[in-house]
Amino acid sequence: MQEDRKLAVLRAIVEDYVSTEEPVGSKALVERHSLGVSSATVRNDMAALEDEGYITQPHTSAGRVPTDKGYRLFVDRLTTVKPMSAAEKRAISTFLDGAVDLDDVVTRSVRVLSQLTRQVAVVQYPTLSRSTVRHIELVALAPNRLLAVVILSTGRVEQRLVEVDADLTDEALAELRSLVNRSATGEIIADAVVALRGLVPERDAATVAAVVEALVDAMSDHRSDERIAVGGTANLARYGDSFDSAVRPLLEALEEHVVLLKLLGEAHVGGGVTVRIGAEGPYEELSSTSVVATGYGPRDEALATLGIVGPTRMDYPGTMAAVRAVARYVSRILDEG
Amino acid sequence: MQEDRKLAVLRAIVEDYVSTEEPVGSKALVERHSLGVSSATVRNDMAALEDEGYITQPHTSAGRVPTDKGYRLFVDRLTTVKPMSAAEKRAISTFLDGAVDLDDVVTRSVRVLSQLTRQVAVVQYPTLSRSTVRHIELVALAPNRLLAVVILSTGRVEQRLVEVDADLTDEALAELRSLVNRSATGEIIADAVVALRGLVPERDAATVAAVVEALVDAMSDHRSDERIAVGGTANLARYGDSFDSAVRPLLEALEEHVVLLKLLGEAHVGGGVTVRIGAEGPYEELSSTSVVATGYGPRDEALATLGIVGPTRMDYPGTMAAVRAVARYVSRILDEG
DNA sequence: GATTGGCACTCAGAAGACCCGAGTGCCAGA
DNA sequence: TCTGGCACTCGGGTCTTCTGAGTGCCAATC
Numbered sequence: 001m002q003e004d005r006k007l008a009v010l011r012a013i014v015e016d017y018v019s020t021e022e023p024v025g026s027k028a029l030v031e032r033h034s035l036g037v038s039s040a041t042v043r044n045d046m047a048a049l050e051d052e053g054y055i056t057q058p059h060t061s062a063g064r065v066p067t068d069k070g071y072r073l074f075v076d077r078l079t080t081v082k083p084m085s086a087a088e089k090r091a092i093s094t095f096l097d098g099a100v101d102l103d104d105v106v107t108r109s110v111r112v113l114s115q116l117t118r119q120v121a122v123v124q125y126p127t128l129s130r131s132t133v134r135h136i137e138l139v140a141l142a143p144n145r146l147l148a149v150v151i152l153s154t155g156r157v158e159q160r161l162v163e164v165d166a167d168l169t170d171e172a173l174a175e176l177r178s179l180v181n182r183s184a185t186g187e188i189i190a191d192a193v194v195a196l197r198g199l200v201p202e203r204d205a206a207t208v209a210a211v212v213e214a215l216v217d218a219m220s221d222h223r224s225d226e227r228i229a230v231g232g233t234a235n236l237a238r239y240g241d242s243f244d245s246a247v248r249p250l251l252e253a254l255e256e257h258v259v260l261l262k263l264l265g266e267a268h269v270g271g272g273v274t275v276r277i278g279a280e281g282p283y284e285e286l287s288s289t290s291v292v293a294t295g296y297g298p299r300d301e302a303l304a305t306l307g308i309v310g311p312t313r314m315d316y317p318g319t320m321a322a323v324r325a326v327a328r329y330v331s332r333i334l335d336e337g
Numbered sequence: 338m339q340e341d342r343k344l345a346v347l348r349a350i351v352e353d354y355v356s357t358e359e360p361v362g363s364k365a366l367v368e369r370h371s372l373g374v375s376s377a378t379v380r381n382d383m384a385a386l387e388d389e390g391y392i393t394q395p396h397t398s399a400g401r402v403p404t405d406k407g408y409r410l411f412v413d414r415l416t417t418v419k420p421m422s423a424a425e426k427r428a429i430s431t432f433l434d435g436a437v438d439l440d441d442v443v444t445r446s447v448r449v450l451s452q453l454t455r456q457v458a459v460v461q462y463p464t465l466s467r468s469t470v471r472h473i474e475l476v477a478l479a480p481n482r483l484l485a486v487v488i489l490s491t492g493r494v495e496q497r498l499v500e501v502d503a504d505l506t507d508e509a510l511a512e513l514r515s516l517v518n519r520s521a522t523g524e525i526i527a528d529a530v531v532a533l534r535g536l537v538p539e540r541d542a543a544t545v546a547a548v549v550e551a552l553v554d555a556m557s558d559h560r561s562d563e564r565i566a567v568g569g570t571a572n573l574a575r576y577g578d579s580f581d582s583a584v585r586p587l588l589e590a591l592e593e594h595v596v597l598l599k600l601l602g603e604a605h606v607g608g609g610v611t612v613r614i615g616a617e618g619p620y621e622e623l624s625s626t627s628v629v630a631t632g633y634g635p636r637d638e639a640l641a642t643l644g645i646v647g648p649t650r651m652d653y654p655g656t657m658a659a660v661r662a663v664a665r666y667v668s669r670i671l672d673e674g
Numbered sequence: 675g676a677t678t679g680g681c682a683c684t685c686a687g688a689a690g691a692c693c694c695g696a697g698t699g700c701c702a703g704a
Numbered sequence: 705t706c707t708g709g710c711a712c713t714c715g716g717g718t719c720t721t722c723t724g725a726g727t728g729c730c731a732a733t734c
Contacts, residue, residue: 002705025697038707043698061697061713100554101496137476139488147488151476157486159438159494233570234592237585248574255571339676362726375678380727398684398726 008035009045010054011078014066018315023063068278071290071312075275079317084325088116092329099333102126102155106229109306109330114232116322119310120250122260122293125227126154126303126334133184133192136215138177143167148214152189154303154334158218164207172204176211189219228257232308239311246311249285254309259283264293264305273320278312288312292319296327298334306330345372346382347391348415351403355652360400405615408627408649412612416654421662425453429666436670439463439492443566446643446667451569453659456647457587459597459630462564463491463640463671470521470529473552475514480504485551489526491640491671495555501544509541513548526556565594569645576648583648586622591646596620601630601642610657615649625649629656633664635671643667 012033016024026039026046035042046064049055054070057063066074084092095112099105106123113121137149144167150158168176183199184192193216201208233254239247253259263281273294279287292314293307307323349370353361363376363383372379383401386392391407394400403411421429432449436442443460450458474486481504487495505513520536521529530553538545570591576584590596600618610631616624629651630644644660 023697027697040700040707040709041705043700044706047699057698059713059715061695061715063697101498134478135476135484137474137486139472139474141471141488147472149474149476149486149494151478151484157494157496161438231592234585234588237588248571251571251574255568360726364726377678377680378676380729381677384728394727396684396686398686398724400726 005035005037006045006048007073007078008033009042010049010066010070011074013046013049013055013064014070014074014078017065018313021313023058023065025063028063068280068312071277071316072280075277075316075320079320081273081321081324082317084321088322089325092116092325096326096329096333105330105333107231109326110229110231113306113308113322113326114235116326117308117310117319118232118235118238119308119314119319120230120232120235120254121306121308122254122264123229123306124261124264124304125229126156126297130188130297130301130303131156132186132188133219134186136177136180136184138173138180138211140168140170140173146173146211148211148218150215150218154298160214160218162210162214164210166204166207168204168207172207176204176208179208180211180215184215193219226257226261228260230254230260235310246288249283250289250309253283253286263291263309264307273324274307275316275320290314290316292316292323294323294327296331296334298331303334342372342374343382343385344410344415345370346379347386347403347407348411350383350386350392350401351407351411351415354402355650358650360395360402362400365400405617405649408614408653409617412614412653412657416657418610418658418661419654421658425659426662429453429662433663433666433670442667442670444568446663447566447568450643450645450659450663451572453663454645454647454656455569455572455575456645456651456656457567457569457572457591458643458645459591459601460566460643461598461601461641462566463493463634467525467638467640468493469523469525470556471523473514473517473521475510475517475548477505477507477510483510483548485548485555487552487555491635497551497555499547499551501547503541503544505541505544509544513541513545516545517548517552521552530556563594563598565597567591567597572647583625586620587626587646590620590623597646600628600646601644610661611644612653612657627651627653629653629660631660631664633668633671635668640671 009029012029012035013024016029016032026042029035029042030037030039046055049070050057050064053067054073055064056067058065092112096105096108099108102125106125109123110121113123132153133150134153135151137151139147139149141147141161144164146162146164146168148160148162152158179199179201180196183195187195196212196215199208199212233251236247236250253263263276263283263286273292276291278290281291288311289309290312291307291309293305295302295305297303306327308319310319346366349366349372350361353366353369363379366372366379367374367376383392386407387394387401390404391410392401393404395402429449433442433445436445439462443462446460447458450460469490470487471490472488474488476484476486478484478498481501483499483501483505485497485499489495516536516538517533520532524532533549533552536545536549570588573584573587590600600613600620600623610629613628613630615627618628625648626646627649628644628646630642632639632642634640643664645656647656
């Protein structure tokens with residue numbers, strides 16, 4: 001028995017099952033793929049593949065279906081990520097180029113990704129942690145009330161209202177503004193927080209403290225770390241069968257951004273596309289869903305993660321290509337912005 | 338035949354059908370409600386109600402189900418919006434009080450609303466159109482690059498990057514800043530746009546024009562008008578039956594924010610809760626979904642709309658109460674902020 | 675005139691019987 | 705090692721039967 005033919009059979013099974021959504025039998029296989037052998041031979045190979053745990057039959061006298069292990073082998077060894085067509089590339093870049101700000105980039109990424117893959121797309125907003133402070137602005141809204149705005153290198157803008165006890169003159173505000181900017185501008189978040197906390201004001205101590213607290217709060221706000229955009233949920237309607245078992249927990253996971261972040265979080269920094277198949281992950285309710293994700297960010301720093309969530313029965317090569325392509329374009333845009 | 342007993346029968350049918358999800362028969366009705374008459378009498382009433390189009394039977398020899406018209410009558414005449422329990426009120430207010438900024442208020446509203454009603458909640462971000470400009474800030478990021486930040490009375494902050502041809506000195510920037518603030522601060526958006534466009538700069542005409550364009554763009558940006566938060570989609574899993582016919586179009590509508598806005602848009606300004614039942618709306622695919630919505634905003638200005646989307650078969654009194662309560666609390670918070 | 679008990683009628687959906695054919699495993703022969 | 709052949713399995717479609725909830729209507733009663 002030839003080892004590589006066995007792999008060819010596995011590949012054929014995965015491809016057929018993904019496109020037809022039905023268990024594939026030996027006869028159908030030899031008809032649709034030119035394997036050069038008879039169905040009986042294929043049956044022998046299939047029996048071997050089943051012994052090794054790569055495929056399984058839902059019931060006797062039915063065709064075979066890939067197992068998680070089978071998909072894993074397929075993804076790891078039988079897949080060459082096929083490049084996107086020129087038209088698709090153009091579509092991605094022109095669509096993303098139209099974005100007006102960071103939020104819009106994320107929104108558009110979700111959209112393009114879900115449309116390309118026809119799956120549920122998930123894009124994490126760039127995290128604060130590695131970005132640097134570009135500028136801090138203090139705006140007086142009323143004599144005893146001001147708005148602290150932090151502008152980060154990623155283009156993210158965080159704001160906080162600050163109530164102060166003593167009324168501030170414009171001069172005092174200007175002085176304060178330059179004070180905090182001297183300490184924080186150009187620093188990465190963590191250092192900026194330390195520098196701000198270490199400030200020893202000459203006067204207006206209470207006011208400075210209040211402002212610093214607001215700034216620190218804005219910078220270390222975990223809410224923004226956890227911000228996530230989800231799109232393409234309408235694609236869930238294509239699940240059709242297995243509604244309760246698959247869609248319900250998935251919808252719940254999509255609402256629970258913490259869960260989503262954990263799922264995405266497994267994506268490695270090293271530029272590659274990470275694939276988690278079915279029950280490989282920690283959530284047994286999501287045992288029939290896969291995650292395809294990758295990091296993105298300017299200058300190949302993986303500031304955040306994006307990807308898609310879909311049924312284990314999905315077109316992995318195409319999906320991986322789309323995820324990778326979108327991540328690259330987004331990264332490039334962040335580079336320029 | 339007594340007219341008010343007929344209405345009591347209709348009410349009983351709606352209530353039973355909503356709770357059991359099954360067509361209700363005459364016998365079950367007299368058992369569960371103390372109507373004081375026999376099932377035969379109820380049958381007569383039901384026949385009359387059916388003639389008038391308030392109820393219908395899915396097939397002969399099945400119980401009755403309310404029609405859209407039946408729900409409409411129920412909502413209009415048989416419902417007294419029951420007040421929320423003290424505990425629920427407390428839950429709403431404490432949860433919403435924890436919000437740190439406008440976006441957070443919206444996010445939390447969606448969450449609390451979907452949990453209270455166990456439906457899909459939709460909250461529109463406060464529109465710009467009626468808000469006023471509180472302050473404009475210009476921040477130099479580089480000599481020929483600046484960030485224009487517009488702060489509105491609703492607490493919304495819009496920002497735009499501006500590239501300018503000539504390098505700007507700090508003095509020139511300060512002058513420009515005070516110029517645009519003199520024209521726009523305190524004005525409602527529409528007037529501010531006119532004022533800014535009418536500026537005749539003494540020098541740096543190209544720069545001023547670029548900044549003004551960015552500001553106008555930020556203020557009249559329809560994207561923000563159309564921003565919407567959606568939550569509780571996991572509740573769709575409870576639809577169970579009628580998956581394709583109901584959930585798919587609904588998921589699509591939830592993705593298409595324009596459609597959602599139209600649905601919500603029907604909510605009147607006049608403080609009341611608006612209910613659109615089934616096919617009353619313009620989208621025939623959503624003929625089995627209802628929308629319960631109301632406006633909200635500070636000082637009873639309806640700046641935006643919030644509400645829920647769910648199956649026609651829903652608990653209208655409870656849902657209407659929840660929508661109203663959340664709208665009130667959000668309005669109050671906007672009042673204070 | 676409104677209400678009620680009685681009764682014949684209807685029909686969706688559950689339960690069971692049946693059949694078909696796709697697919698398998700295995701074996702003997704090439 | 706591969707192939708053709710053959711007996712076997714069994715999920716799922718189809719058809720039939722049966723049951724009971726629910727109806728409509730009528731004559732009797734209040």
